[in-house]
Amino acid sequence: MTHSPLAQRQTAFMDQVLDEAAALPDGWGENHADGIKVYRGNYRSALMDALASTFERTAKYVGGGPFARVAAHHAITQPPSSWTIDDAGAGFDQSCAHVFGENPEVAELAWLEWAMLGLATAPDTASLDGAGFTAATAAFGDDDWSQLRLVFQPRAASRVIGNDLTAIWNALGSDAAEWPNFALQEEAGCLVWREGERPTFIMVSAEEARTFAQMQDGTSYGDACVTLAGDGADEAAINDAAMRAGAMLGRWLNEGLIAALH
Amino acid sequence: MTDPMNKIPPFDGFGLGLRRTHYDDFLNNDVPVDFVEIISENYMIEGGRQMRILEEVRAKHPVIIHGVSMSIGSAGGLDQDYLAKLKQLEQRIDPLWVSDHLCWTRTSAHNSHDLLPLPLTQEALGVVCDNIDNAQDALGRPMLFENPSSYLTFPEDELTEWEFLTEMTRRTGCYLLLDVNNIYVSSRNHGFSADDYLGGLPLDRVRQIHLAGHDPATAERSLIIDTHDREVCDEVWALYVKALAMLPSPVATMIERDDKIPPLLELLKELDRARGLASATREQVSA
Incomplete structure (x- = not known):
């Protein structure tokens, strides 16, 4: 495991991007806070756009607000780690099962869309x-x-x-x-x-x-x-x-x- | 460091990004571009319609592979699975060149899928150069790296971005993809001179220029944001002309549009403007 100053800076920066509640590092001021806000926004919109694109029918089925809720839950519980943003949808059916427990068809629909995305590039x-x-x-x-x-x-x-x-x-x-x-x-x-x-x-x-x-x-x-x-x-x-x-x-x-x- | 004999010759041309909304245009028409640029990660796949379309477009046009996920600034090194898949794509497509950004996108645990800024330190320079050596060795060819837009700088910075890029090209033999809009955005966000930036770069290493639109500052937000969702603004066109006049050899110019993508004809008109400006600048410089 690398603990160089750069590695530490990158880990702390990533924490800032992923977590709105994370405190700014020592020595950072208002300008840095403004900048972090942009990176947070970019991260969220990229993730939301990717999920909305992959799970287009699921989004239509549950509606915009509920879809944003499950997407946010998914982003928090399963933040992306793969080099391709397409993988951000992995496990989204489980997130749907968690958020829409009363409506199991949502998770089944999300599973179907995910399977179809994988097949498209097989x-x-x-x-x-x-x-x-x-x-x-x-x-x-x-x-x-x-x-x-x-x-x-x-x-x-x-x-x-x-x-x-x-x-x-x-x-x-x-x-x-x-x-x-x-x-x-x-x-x-x-x-x-x-x-x-x-x-x-x-x-x-x-x-x-x-x-x-x-x-x-x-x-x-x-x-x-x-x-x-x-x-x-x-x-x-x-x-x-x-x-x-x-x-x-x-x-x-x-x-x-x-x-x-x- | 890449073998200095392994050089990328200048390519004089004008191109566009290949985006899904324009697939039919490229498949069914003779689109007047000298090259197309693809986002690497969209085609680091095994098969299917998207790959078939890329191969059909490749049969008509030279292709540039441009990545967003190499994470050349990651302290933990490069993702070898990523490199292997990029190499497969490179061998399949035989591109003009392969490029990515001076940035980082991931730690060992997470990927931001955004181009995050690097502290401009000697330590980061060493990491970036090691990673570039690794990538160029894996691909067996030199790469281009693009200057990013950024929204903050670090208290520990020791170099300007142009000093960083200059030393990076010297140590690794890589080339530069000059994003003129990014220079404009970062110069406004951080208060440096775009002229100083251009004047400080090893311009003989530039092989490509990106042009794009951005979201201007507002009363509520002082930062300019690189959005690729609108036309190139006049200030960026002016900087493009300035850069062209300073470059020692012709380069490939591309208009980038990744959001609110208009019909292809609209982008071709914008590309014609770049052609006209390049032609006029060349005449002025040679006069």
């Missing part, structure tokens, strides 16, 4: 299409299927959700001034990926979102089927789980979520 990757998949698995035996692991599009994301994100997204793209209740009767899932250059998402079952997350973490197709079947499953339940897993696999292939087999 590496360009070709998707495995149905023909490619068929060719790659043509000679598969039972063991090969069981050991099959999938490589998904970089930064594709999934989440179990309690609100209709498709309806929220569409409502926010319309001229509607008031929002209905978007809560779902039962939990669902959301998959986010990129179609060409355009980030996109669909709602799926919660089970599918969980399975996607497991396989993204390296779970094999066989183990995913076992998890879907549940403990002590009989043959019928195992067959049913295999059918459901096959349907998921088919959807992921058709939507272009799978980049390769592993």
Whole structure:
């Protein structure tokens, strides 16, 4: 750790920028206070502009005042540390969950926007299409299927959700001034990926979102089927789980979520 | 210090920043600029539409990579992940040159995403020069550094900003990006002479000039603020002409606009004014 005079000055200066209540260093006068005020303003406006730009729909959903409140909370609890201001939005869904605890759809919407931002700049990757998949698995035996692991599009994301994100997204793209209740009767899932250059998402079952997350973490197709079947499953339940897993696999292939087999 | 054989030749041209609102203009038209400048951090990414557009624009125009987050004045040294990503971009784009600012933006814990002022001390000069050596070695090419706008000075200052920049270029072999608006803003904020500033710089190291608008002082606020949100004012144009007359070789001139960005045609008109002034100044100097 560096404790040179310059390092000390920079740490103290950063404290001044981040904290309005910080006392001025010894020997600083009114001119310095005026200058610090400008740097504080620049810091805040850069951060607020970045968050408002990344979470445009979330801002529209909650309104300007509440969005400023959650942005300020986020700036205080998770001040930026990365070289790119785009990273300032990391964990913003958690800030939304904290500030809008009564409205869990806000955190889910913020999560979706954050996932879509990440996908917008993800590496360009070709998707495995149905023909490619068929060719790659043509000679598969039972063991090969069981050991099959999938490589998904970089930064594709999934989440179990309690609100209709498709309806929220569409409502926010319309001229509607008031929002209905978007809560779902039962939990669902959301998959986010990129179609060409355009980030996109669909709602799926919660089970599918969980399975996607497991396989993204390296779970094999066989183990995913076992998890879907549940403990002590009989043959019928195992067959049913295999059918459901096959349907998921088919959807992921058709939507272009799978980049390769592993 | 960078190999002195590794020089940046002068580039005589007029350009604009590549901003999202003008993507279609650049993709679909033959925009009359000699180069475009990009904000490095916006393109230190892995893929997607933004990168594809940059590569298409690069196929039409020379590109300058201009950063805001290198934090060349950080006492803790440079972020190696940042340098690696900047190097990737540099290799992908093959720019005219890579530039950043004489400032610092981060400590080990936080990043301000603003160009914070350095105490103008011998210690800071040593830190800046070590960091520039590190950056130039990593990139394998000399860089340009821009004089910042500032809103306070430090009691411990030992050098003027132009003395600092002069010694910085001498020790590291780096070049200068002269922001004429920043000279104007800081000279007004701190009460020094812009003429002294220009006269004190190693002008043979200048390869580019930035021109931009600022928010003037008000009854409530004595400080002028560098905002890049409006046209270049007459005082800054006058300082631009003065700088051009003093420079020993042609430089690249760019109009910066980062907020309240107008239609491209408006910026091109402003750029034409720079072209006209440069041409007239050159004629006067050679007469």
